[in-house]
Amino acid sequence: MGATAVAFCPGHISGYFRRIEGETYAATGSIGAGIVVHEGVRAEAACADATRVTVLRRDRSGAVIETMTGSPPIEYVLERLGVTAAITTACRLPIGAGFGMSAAALLAATTAVNSACDLALSADEVAALAHEAEVVHRTGLGDVAACRGGGIVCRKGPGIHAEIVRLIDPEAGIAAVTLRPLSTASVLASPERMQAIAAAFPEGCPGSLEEFCRLSRRFAEKSGLVSPDVRAVLDACDRQGVPASMTMLGNGVFACGDGADEALAPFGEIYRLRCAERGVRLLEEGR
Numbered sequence: 447m448g449a450t451a452v453a454f455c456p457g458h459i460s461g462y463f464r465r466i467e468g469e470t471y472a473a474t475g476s477i478g479a480g481i482v483v484h485e486g487v488r489a490e491a492a493c494a495d496a497t498r499v500t501v502l503r504r505d506r507s508g509a510v511i512e513t514m515t516g517s518p519p520i521e522y523v524l525e526r527l528g529v530t531a532a533i534t535t536a537c538r539l540p541i542g543a544g545f546g547m548s549a550a551a552l553l554a555a556t557t558a559v560n561s562a563c564d565l566a567l568s569a570d571e572v573a574a575l576a577h578e579a580e581v582v583h584r585t586g587l588g589d590v591a592a593c594r595g596g597g598i599v600c601r602k603g604p605g606i607h608a609e610i611v612r613l614i615d616p617e618a619g620i621a622a623v624t625l626r627p628l629s630t631a632s633v634l635a636s637p638e639r640m641q642a643i644a645a646a647f648p649e650g651c652p653g654s655l656e657e658f659c660r661l662s663r664r665f666a667e668k669s670g671l672v673s674p675d676v677r678a679v680l681d682a683c684d685r686q687g688v689p690a691s692m693t694m695l696g697n698g699v700f701a702c703g704d705g706a707d708e709a710l711a712p713f714g715e716i717y718r719l720r721c722a723e724r725g726v727r728l729l730e731e732g733r
């Protein structure tokens with residue numbers, strides 16, 4: 447085992463997006479809006495003789511509830527860097543539920559490996575690699591760009607260098623539930639779905655959490671992505687006058703403002719999330 451490092455990256459709930467296809471990975475991604483949330487992925491890395499990635503899910507109290515081995519996008523980054531490392535990621539939010547866990551895991555793991563293995567990559571180089579891995583593995587398009595910082599974000603171009611408007615509002619809180627996982631790759635690989643998504647894209651950036659919820663809902667309705675079980679949750683929110691939309695891309699719902707908890711309570715475990723003020727960061731370095 448070599449040196450170790452720990453990094454954290456917040457998650458990101460995408461409310462609406464449009465894919466942008468470029469000539470390179472860097473020019474490929476999405477535009478759209480989302481909210482960076484205070485919960486995310488913590489990654490611990492140690493430079494080692496062989497690569498091993500362990501993925502942990504924890505419950506509210508911190509106890510491990512699921513352990514998985516391997517993460518193709520993270521392994522891709524290590525290969526591109528020509529290093530081997532032992533990496534453990536841990537998150538409380540579910541994977542495949544539209545909380546951007548793949549991007550958060552990639553940014554946190556790459557940041558930790560950069561330090562543990564003394565690679566001296568810049569923050570831009572770390573993010574470019576994480577973004578490339580997302581595009582190659584179809585696990586996301588705009589989440590890496592979003593969770594480099596905090597806020598309610600509006601991405602105006604694809605990739606990590608495009609303009610991003612960030613509305614940092616620590617008071618902005620949402621509640622979310624997830625019904626079952628939805629593979630991001632399965633949606634991104636479907637030309638019909640991508641066409642409906644492109645046609646549903648609303649112009650403009652949200653000026654508030656409330657507007658973000660409203661634009662997201664308009665997009666969700668037009669996109670054809672709302673499944674019957676997501677519809678039942680949205681109907682319940684509508685009946686109670688709580689703005690809500692679908693987590694992109696997961697079979698889940700996020701609801702904004704007063705009454706959000708009560709509206710979502712019958713449908714499963716509620717994740718109470720605050721708008722994050724900061725993005726990915728290194729937490730610890732050890733020799």
Ligand SMILES: Nc1ncnc2c1ncn2[C@@H]1O[C@H](COP(=O)(O)OP(=O)(O)OP(=O)(O)O)[C@@H](O)[C@H]1O
Nearest residue numbers: 517518535541542544545546547548551585630695
């Ligand atoms: N916490 C994590 N640690 C390591 N790898 C992860 C983690 N979360 C996701 N991944 C990798 O990303 C793959 C696909 O994730 P997927 O894009 O479906 O989920 P997500 O990013 O949580 O959801 P979404 O993109 O809809 O927000 C997983 O199979 C895994 O390889």
Ligand SMILES: CC(C)(CO)[C@@H](O)C(=O)[O-]
Nearest residue numbers: 460463476586587588589
């Ligand atoms: C494609 C996507 C919805 C998956 O989470 C997200 O990466 C985005 O908004 O580009």
